[in-house]
Amino acid sequence: MKIKIIFSTLSFLVLFAVTTIQAQSKTKLAWEKFFQNDRQTSRKLFTQLTTQSTTADEANIGLALLAEMDRPYAEGFGYINKLYKNSANPQPYLFALWGSAAINYNSGRKTPEQLEFLSSLASRKDLDGTLPAMAVSLMGKHYETIKDYGKADQQYGNLGELENWLITGEYENISTSGFDKNYDVLDKPQADAQFKGKNNRQSGWRKVPYLRHDKWFDFSYYNSYHNALQFAQTFVQSPDARIVQLRVGVSGSVKVWVNDQLVLTEAEERNNDLDSYISTIQLHPGYNRVLVQIGESYANRSNFMVRITDEKGQPLTALTTTATPQKYTKETSAATARLQPAAFRYFENKLKQQPDDYLDRLMLAKLYLRQGDIFEARTLMEKLKQEFPQSTYLNSMFIELFSRANNRTGIETLQESILTNDPESALGLELAYSRYVAQQDLVNSEATLKKLEAIYGEDEAIFLKKVNLAGKRKNQQEVIDLIEKAYTLYPNFGTIAGMKYSIERDIRKNPQAIAILQKYIDNNDDYGSAKFVAQLYLDKGEKDAGLNIYQSEIKNDPIGLGIYADLGDQFYKLQSYDKAEKTYLQELDIDPNNSRAYAALGQVYNMMKQKEKSTIAYKKSLLINPNDYDVIESLRRLQDKKPVFDYFIQPDVKALIAAAPTLKDFPDDHVVTLDNEIQKVVYENGGSEEKHIFIAKVLTQKGLESMKEYKIPYNSDQNLNVEIAEVIKASGTKVPAERNQNEVIFTNLEVGDVINLRYKIENYFVGTMASHFWDSFYFNDGLPYVQAKYSLLVHHDKVFKYAFSQQPVPLVKTKKDEFDLYVWQQNNQKALVYEDKMPPMDDVTNKLYISSIPDWQYMSNWYNDIAAAKARSSYEIKSVVNTLFADKPNLDELTKVKLIYKYITNNISYSSVSFRQSGIIPQNPATVINTRIGDCKDVATLFVTMCKEAGITAELALASTRDNGINTLLLPSMEFNHCIAKAIVNGKDYWVELTSNSLPFNTFDNSFIHSNVLEINKTANKLTNFNPTIRGLNTMMYQTVVTLKDADMQIKENNQNTGSAASYLREVFNDLSSTDQLKKMKEQLSHAYPENEIEQLTFGNLNTATATADTVTTSTTYQLLNVIKPVAGLEIFSIPWSNKNGASDLQILAGRKSGIDLTQLFGTDSYDQELILNLPKDKSLVQSYPPVHISNEFVDFNIESSVKDQKLVFKRTFHLKNDFVPQDKVLAFKSFYKQMVDADAQQLALK
Incomplete structure (x- = not known):
């Protein structure tokens, strides 16, 4: 048994x-x-x-x-x-x-x-x-x-969150720049403490009158939360000492201090749920201070919920809170580590035992994704996707992840994958339906909709799609029938209720149609619809019914800031100014930093004839938002001050045209500028606006071609208003120009006509720079001027500096009410004449610089705040860096930097598009990796971020490139046009240009050397003339063998090219086939030798992706035909130098006024050529080649030769020592250069 x-x-x-x-x-x-x-x-x-x-x-x-x-x-x-x-x-x-x-x-x-x-x-x-x-x-x-x-x-009420908060703020947080700063808020819990925040505004601790129903403490109701840091504190009373859990959920970045000890810090801005961050904390008997910092720069929300619970997450009922500051004991013990929520620990532990389990991996990825832990979520999801690359469910999770990361490219790629690999899935069908509708393909739209209906049945979304298609087919009865059926099933769906109302009102002419919407808003918390219904009542003249809806909405949601604004506006329209005042004041009681509410209040007081109150309200509005030009104008009207632009003397266009010069007066010019001027206004609190006036007469057909299209320069933080754009005929007839945003086309333009353009720009600078202004103005350029004028109307308390690049233009300064008017004017200026190889315009013109920015250190600190904050790690950064260094142990830092440089230049393409990018703030480095495109500041920031991830110090630098002038940027401004970076290895700076995929590491084109650079760090207090001690030189070395045969030369040549010389070859030849490479070389050689034959051409290290060295090598064999000429029994020829100096390459005319920019003449730092000339056995030289030795402060140039057997061996060297020749040494250099040309052109004779 x-x-x-x-x-x-x-x-x-x-x-x-x-x-x-x-x-x-x-x-x-x-x-x-x-x-x-x-x-x-x-x-x-x-x-x-x-x-x-x-x-x-x-x-x-x-x-x-x-x-x-x-x-x-x-x-x-x-x-x-x-x-x-x-x-x-x-x-x-x-x-x-x-x-x-x-x-x-x-x-x-x-x-x-x-x-x-x-x-x-x-x-x-x-x-x-x-x-x-x-x-x-x-x-x-x-x-x-x-x-x-x-x-x-x-x-x-059962949530058990902490209540009774005092708040203060806002502090600047553009590009997360404020997160890591220290604020005196931590040290000042007392109720009467005062702080200085955005725009230097004073603020203190204050209570808030209302909360959201759901108990989330939402800063967006109490302050202007965008690009801002804000603080909240409460005091928690505990009956005894106890160890508890602090549980926090947020929208934004967060720091939390308990009894002044930092217990939580998360720089990443996340939108997560309650209890997302858990810390163990010590509560002391009595009161305990809890201080919360929330930051927003890209989260689009700013809120939090804090709960204090036991170890099981149950709220502690024995605790109470008060907003009144209390004495508390500062925490001195060490802070404890963060705790993972229980569900995270559960799946993490399971995966330690079963790392390949599908469910556990999926659940943990969902947890990470929901909490906003993008890196952790993606790490898990990527491993699953490697196993199942076409999974629609994983792709939908990735779409959610990319949405959180704002990766539009990734989303679109995944959508295409779903459409291709799983078109019959619900998501695939939804995507297909949207595409068909956008393409107006109603047949396929209808077929796809039937498939979706088979999945979901006739739900609300299916009905809306049916109505949409019926409407596109103009089948009114079907639309009506569908809406009637949908409304019967889904009366609480707002869109359907709105459609039902439209049918009753517009088709059936039902006078009681509004009852449908009234029923809907009675049963649904939908303020947008309620506002619509209120307006319907008001439009019908049922004032009380309409206003009652607003008042009911306020009663239901007393924190609803927008409701007060809308109701106040309605009272204003109805001329119930006392009620409007009361409503706006209620709005300001919730958000006392609401510039719009103060502006509205100013309007109300103006209507009530309360001038003093109106003035105060407008001024408060401008203190918060100095860029509100409508408020500025309203305040000036209220104060009986004239419009600001009336302070300027306006040009008399008719008089200017009547006295305009003719071609006879300017026979060498094509256009003459009658008036070019800027009228700039700078206000007390930092706003500024300006008018640009340009009046020019066309003298020739060439001038017409140059002026018929005009693009007005402005950027994303400016508002453009074109006031006048016209052609004025000789008869006085005016022809309006055609415009598309900032593009102006002067149609019907003829020689002798005048262009009249006037536009206004309003500046909307934000952050630290909002209170500053800077500008520049050319007093001469390539056109002759009748009048050039810069006028600055600036508040008399505004401190600024000005400087001229050459001769100061006389200043006329007058007092205009609260302003000072500065006018610089210069008349009858000749055009600057172009001279060969002259310096950039900014170095030869007389340019006015104006700036209120204190110094370059201020600029560097400001940009360091907004740009360096972007250099934070992410999933993408970690993944790329780990991949770069995988299986490469013991890499030194410089090798790592080179690998990072190579990755960026080979994988990220240069792109600068206004709708994708800010003109100042870099993109998130992860976005640059995902989209594989970026402009200079984007790739430079990516480089700095990757270096930091690798433990290497790196910094950005702003640059004004050499083509903008060397002797420029006399005062601090943002007039930079480029961004580079450097890595610091063993105390040495290694600079990199990251927008070229052809430049070797740590090299720059000669035309960038001596650019003005502002390093972005805490010690940069001046511009640097860029010429680093460590950089790869731009050189060319040639080994050439020339064999004379009859009238031809047979040439074999090997060369080595570094720096920009290597870059040039890569840009020209890398993407060509072997055949096209030969064609290109023949084409280039034909400029000097029209008759040639290219027999062989090979490159080494041409492709940067596969190159093993930075030096690009070339090996070629070719023939120059008919280059040896018989003269009087002799055979005459010249040496086929590479980089031969030509007389036409530099034209120096008498009376030259400018120096010579040698980077336009010589493209390299040096070149060396060894050329062996094989003489025919039966021939000999008539005379030897004379040696050449030219040395001056600008160049060294040498040619030496020797004869051995029938070989003539030449050694030719060039070295650029100084790349600019000042005007007073131009003639001397011209003589030197002529010697170089003559030496290169020296002919030899054989007999």
Whole structure:
């Protein structure tokens, strides 16, 4: 008997083991089919697995996720509910799935089944408190949605969040620049403390009058939160000392101090849920100060919720809070480490045991994604995607991830993948439907819609699509029938209710149509619709009904800042100024930093004839937003001050035209400028605007061609208004120009006509630079001027400097009310005459510089704040750096820097497009990696970020390139046009130019040397004339063998090119086929030797992606035909030097006024050539080649020769020592250069 029992037991264990293995195998197969988009097989397998207790939980999750992809959402919720009711441990899975459509569909309004599920979950005390709290939040949202605010507040009241906050701010946070700074807020908890924030505005601690129903503390209601840091503090009273958990959820970046000890810091701006960050903290008996810092620069939200709980996440009822500052004990013990939420720990532990488990990896990735941990989420998701590259579910998760990272390129790529690989999925069909509709392909739109309806049934979205297509087909009756049916099923869907109203009002002419919308807003928390209905009543003359809606909305949502603004505006329109005043003051009670509300209040007081109050309100508005030019104008009118541009003397266009010169007066010119002037106004608080006036007469057809199109320069932080753009005929007739934004086309333009252009630019600078201004103006250029004038109307308290690049223009300064008017004017200027190889315009013209920026250190600090803050690591940065250095142990720092440089220049293409990029702030480095395009500051910031990730110090530098002038930027400004970077290795600076994929590491074109550079660091207090001690030189070395044969030369040549010389060859030849390379060389050689034959051409290291060295080598064989000429029995020829100096390359005319920019004449730092001339055996030289030795402060040039047997060996060297010849040494250099030309052209004779 005992043997039988043992046998039976063993049999059972074996059967159980086999069954378990089979279940595991089937589960694995179900997930594989799921990820392979075989939803039918996957669903069948998961359905079978629900019958086994060991796999039922996982199967229900799989079925729920499948339902999200191709079934109504309610079906997915059914499986989640089964999981909840039947699982022994549903908590971590529910937590991971909380943001999914299966749980959180139907937006705010929940079904009875959902409410039952949430109510049960909220009552659970055996779970970590986060999950019940989230259930409470969803129930509260449900009741808020249906406008049962009592029940909503009752539910939200169970969250146990900290209340009674004092707030202060705002502080500057453009490009996250404020996060790492220290603020005196930490040291000043007292109620009367004062702080200096944005625009140097004073602020103190203040209470807030209202909170959101859902208990999230939302700074967007209380301050201007964009690009801002804000603080909140409360004082928590504890009856005793205790160890508790601080649980925080945020939108934005966050720091939290408890009793002045930093216990939480997260620089990444995330939008996550409650309890996302958990820390263990010590509460002292009595009061404990909790201080929260929230930052926003790209999160588009700014809020938080703080809960203090026990170790199970349950709120502590023994704690109370007060906003009144209290004495507290500063924390001196060491801060404890952060805790992961329970669900994270659960899946992380499981994956340590089963690292390849599909469900655990998917759940953990969802947790990371929901919490905003992009790097961690993507790490897991990428590994899954490597196994299942075409998975629609994974692609949809990646779309969510890329949406959070603002990676539009990644999203579009994934959408195309879904359309290609899984077109019949719900997401694929949705994408296809949108594309067909955009293409007006109604046949395919209709067919795709039928497939979507088969998946979802006639839900709200399907009805809207049907109505859309019926409308495009102009089938009115079908539209009506569809809306009627949809409204019967979905009366609480706002769009459908609006369509039903339109039918009743516009088609059936039902006078009671508004009742449909009234019913909707009575049952739905939808302020946008309520505002629309209110306006309908007001338009009908039912004033009380319309205003009552606004007042009801305020009662329901007293924090609703926008409602007060809208109601105040309505009172203003109705001329109920006392009520408008009261409403705007209520708005300001919530947000006292609301410039718009102060401006509106100024208008109200003006209408009420309360001039003093109106003035104060307008001034407060401008203190907050100095760039509101409408308010500036309103305030000036109120103060009986004339319009600011009336202070300037306006040009008399008729008089200028009547006295205009003719071609006879300017026979060498094509256009004459009658008036070129700027009228700039700078206000007290920092706003500035300017008018540009340009009046010019066309003298010749060439002048007409140059002036018929005009592009007005302005950027994204400016507003352009073209006031006049016209052609004035000789008869006085005016022909308006055609315009497209800043592009002006002067049509019907003829020789002798005058162009009259006047436009105004309003500047909208923000942040630290908002209170400053800078400008520049040319007093002469390539056109002759009748009048050039710069006028500056600046508030008399505004401190600024000005300087001229050459001769100062006389200044006339006058006082104009609160302004000082500065006028610089110069008349009858001749055009600057172009001279060969002259310096850039800015070095030869007389240019006025104006700036209020204190110094270059101020500029460097400012840009360091906004740009260096972008250099934060991310998933993309870590992944790329790790890949670059993988399997390369013991790399030194310089090698790492070179690898980073090579990655960027080979993988990121240069692109500068205004709608994608800011003119100042770099893109996020991760975005640059994902899109593979960026401008100079984007790739430079990427370089700095990758270096930092590799542990290498790196910095940015702004540059004004040499073609903008060397002797320029006399005063601090933002007039830079380029950005470079450097890595610091072993105390040495290695500079890099990152916009070229052909330049070798640490090299620059000669035309960039001596550019003006501002290093972006904490010590840069001046511009640097860029000429680094460590840089790769631009050189060419040639080894040439020339054999004379009859009238031809047979040439074999090898050369080595470094720096920009290597770059040139790569740019010209790299993308050409071998055949086209030969053609290109023949074409280039033909300029000097029209008759030639190219026989062979090969390159080394031409392609940077595969190059093993920075030096580009060339090996070529070619013939120069008919270059040896018979003269009087002799054979005459010249040496075929590479880089031969030509007389036409430098034209120096008498009376030259400018120096010579030698970078336009010589493209390299040096070149060396060894040339061996093989003489025919029966020939000899008539005379030897004379040696050449030219040396001066600018160049060294030498040619030496020797004869051995029948070989004539030449050594020719050139070295550029100084790349600019001043005007007083031009004639001497001309003589030197002529000697070089003559030496290169020296002819030899054979006999």
